[in-house]
Amino acid sequence: MAPVSNCVKCSNMGVLNCDGNCIVFESSGCVSSPNTYCSGCQNHSNFISESNGVCSEISNCKIAITNGKCASCNDGYYFTPNQTCVGLSSNQTENCDLINNDNGKCIRCANKHYLSDGTCLNCPNNCMSCINATVCIECEGGFSVSSNGTCMTSTTQMENCKKMINRLFICAICDEKYFRNDKGQCENCIDNCDECNQKNTCLQCKENTFLVTEGNQCIPYEDHTNCETKTQNGCSQCSTGYYVKNQLCVSCNSTKSNCDKCNSVGVCTSCSPNYILISSECISKSNVSQCTKVDNSKCATCKFWYAPSSDGTSCAKKAVWWVIFIGKIDIPDVVVNINAIVFESNEDNKEISVNEESRELICVGNSGNNTIKVQFSTKENCYKYTIRTSPNIATIPKGKAIEFEVFLKPLCSCQIDDIIVLISSNLKKGVVSNMHINIKAKTQLSTRLGPDELEEDKKLGEGSFGIVYKGTFRSNTVAIKKMKQFTDDQKSLEEFEKEVDMLDKFRCDYIVHFYGAGFMTNKICLVTEFALYGSLQDLMKHKQSSEVDMQTRLKMMLDSANGIMYLHINGILHRDIKPDNFLVFSLNKKDKVNAKLTDFGSARNVNLLTTNMTFTKGVGTPKYMAPEILNREKYKKEADVYSFAVTMFECFKWGEIYPKKDFQFAWSIADFVSAGKRVQRDKNIPEPYFEIIKQCWTQKKRDRVPIESVVEMLNSEMIK
Incomplete structure (x- = not known):
């Protein structure tokens, strides 16, 4: 098509340039347009030139914009400050996986190289990925990253580490008694600790030690003094005179002065000699008016005209009993104030404790003209209780009297209705007389059972250490296990008592109910609920x-x-x-x-x-x-x-x-x-x-x- 100057509209085969000439459409690089003028370029690397009005090309440009400027260079080229595209040198592309075409600098290096000011430099030996020339973060196969960032052979084992993480010098699983710190290294657990997961704490202590509540200390059993029963939870039973506090045994005397025994929460139950227990406090005998003798943490004897109160905490004024003595008995010249000694507690039901002594008094007077000697005689080998008097024997001048203390200790839960014998001897006439005095008591229920309360029915089974019978206890069907082999030495009995105390503490629907035990030497047994179907x-x-x-x-x-x-x-x-x-x-x-x-x-x-x-x-x-x-x-x-x-x-x-x-x-x-x-x-x-x-x-x-x-x-x- 011949150029025509000052043309207003070209044919379909032409495009109008700035000089008013019609240019052949195919050579203009323009996209087709119904208005004769070039409205856009076919190639993104071209732009509409202001000098001629048709499309012109920018060298090495992938995307061009107006005014002859390039928006993006071709691969292998980058922008210069004046926005022209210049080819990359081999120094810029070597070991580089990704280049920033805006400035010709590398932004991602290949493996075994690190980026430094847009260029890729070598990592340390045997390193796959690093952050500088000395610190590696991932090593080649067969090597692991050490704590200082170098690559060590995987055969080099970290100290106290059972299993390491592949290619990293970091421990995955530490040896027993070690834990992994935040740097992936293994540190010691605290002393005597078998398992831990962080510093200064323990999850499980080693055998014969226990873990304190805070979990920061494992205390050896041998360091746990004054403890009778040691467990991994601390002491469960302390020696006499101590109680459990925060897993350890603390002296009863530490909470209450002059306290010899206390209960499980530290409340005093028995005082030192010459101290009286009053409202859980130990009060000196000298501070209890008129008291002259203390026994079992109670005032036992008072001054003349006074007598101990029923609870033994004070002395109350009392008329001299032999002045108004009225009790006459069958023994000539002997009078007593009571014909039956009834042992009662201060509880509402009056029941006395089992395996503890209860104390009552009886007064014996001489109404004759001659001096007499008196004493009490008790049954021998009584399995239900023991009884003693203080004094054991006494001499009473004419017209005088003496007070006997009578101590009864029930050995099992039972009712006691028995007699003791008062023996009187007239020293001048040589006449000896006897009389019976009743003793009565009812004990509290306990796990110490009287053999007369157990009725055996039939034998259920037998093992090398015991025979099991079906039986009855207080209308309940029970299983009675009698021990075959049992020594009657004190240590064996004490161990058996500890076992019974432990069984008595169980309170669980899924544990066989324990009724109690028989403690008679030849009748040692355990009594539990009876299971219809057996084992x-x-x-x-x-x-x-x-x-x-x-x-x-x-x-x-x-x-x-x-x-x-x-x-x-x-x-x-x-x-x-x-x-x-x-x-x-x-x-x-x-x-x-x-x-x-x-x-x-x-x-x-x-x-x-x-x-x-x-x-x-x-x-x-x-x-x-x-x-x-x-x-x-x-x-x-x-x-x-x-x-x-x-x-x-x-x-x-x-x-x-x-x-x-x-x-x-x-x-x-x-x-x-x-x-x-x-x-x-x-x-x-x-x-x-x-x-x-x-x-x-x-x-x-x-x-x-x-x-x-x-x-x-x-x-x-x-x-x-």
Whole structure:
């Protein structure tokens, strides 16, 4: 098309430029337009030139804007300050993954390089990613980042670290007794701590130490003085004269001066010699008017014309009794003020305490003309009580009298209606006379039971350490376990008393109710509630699997787990969990309680709860024992959880876990378990139940779930 000057409109094949000439459309670079003028460029790298009105190109430009300026350069080019595109040099592109085209600088380097003022420099040796020439943040395979940022071979193990994080010199799992700090290094737990997760705190102390409430100290048992029963929760029973305060034993004297004994909260119950207990305070005898003698923290004797008050806290004025003596008895020349000694307490029901002395007075006078000698004679070998007098024997001149103190100590809960004998000897005539004086008392109910209150019915079973009878106690059907082997030395009796005291403290629906114990030397026994169906072991022996549905078995195991949980919460290990020691009370799963935990070691050792158990090949059965017991290692609550897992397996299967045909000897079971092996799921055991069992019998005790979790899982299965 020939150029035409001053053209107003071009044909469809032309575009009008600034000179008024029509330019061939194809060479103009413009997009088609109905108004003859160039309204836009076909190529983004071109712009409409002000000099000719058609599209012109900017060198190396990817996107052009008006006035001949470039908005974005082509790859391999960058902007200069005057907005032209200049090619990148090899120095700028080397080892760079991403360049800023606005300034030609690198913004992301390739592996093994770091960015410094827009250029990529080499990282330290064996480093994949770094922040400068000396500090690496990720190493090549086979190397790990050390604490100073260098790369070390992965064979270099961090101190006290069990498992490290790959390619980083950071510990993932520390050794026992260490924790991982915020730098990924392992630090020591506090002294005597077996497990911790941060500095200056402990989660679990080592054996024979206990954790203080704040969790920042593990105190060894040997440092815990004046404590009789030491547990991992602190002291549960202090020596006489001390009480438990903040897990430690504190002297009763520290809260109340001159206090020798106190109760569990530090309230004084007995004072030092010559001090009287008045409203829990120990008052000196010298501060109690007219008192001349103190006995058992009470004023026992007052000055003439005074007598001790009924509670022994003061002296009250009293007429001289022999001046107005009116009691005449059958013995010639002897008079008394009472014919029966009735022992009563200050309580409303007048019942006296068991295993503690109660005191009453009786006055004996001489109405004859000659001096007499008097004393009281009591029964020998009386199993219900002991009785003594003070003085033991007395000489009374004519016209005079003496006051005897009579001390009665009931040895069990009972009613006492008996006699003692007053013996009088006329020293001049040589005549000896006797008379009976009644003694009466009713004791408080206690766990010390009188043998005449127990009625034996029939023998239920027998073990090497005891015989169990069905019987009756105060109209209740009970189980009476008589001890076969029991020494009558003082230490054995004291241990038995501690066992009884512990059983008496249990208050749980899932623990067999404890009525009390018999303490007579040849009649030592424990009395508990009677279970209609006997033990779980008995039930499995006498009933077929079809007679006890799986839901009922699950309910029995849930009840049993609740019983174990009660003990563990209170810091007590059972140590003999097995089907024999779960008693079955009902087979109706709708009842509140179907099974209860029993036998807390007393059948094997009266103090088994504080005795370590070990296993010897050929002695006993190891099938319920945890691996740590079989390996003679220290063990804790996790051992009970393992034993319960075996019990659950047998209950759900309704049979032996280790059949005789596969395990002919006891030690073959021990070898099997110690090697980390476990039996496979029995076809009768539902899969979800077996999953619970597997979490309870792991080889490592730290991996076993606590009994609280077992209760939750069993409860979840119950409500499905």
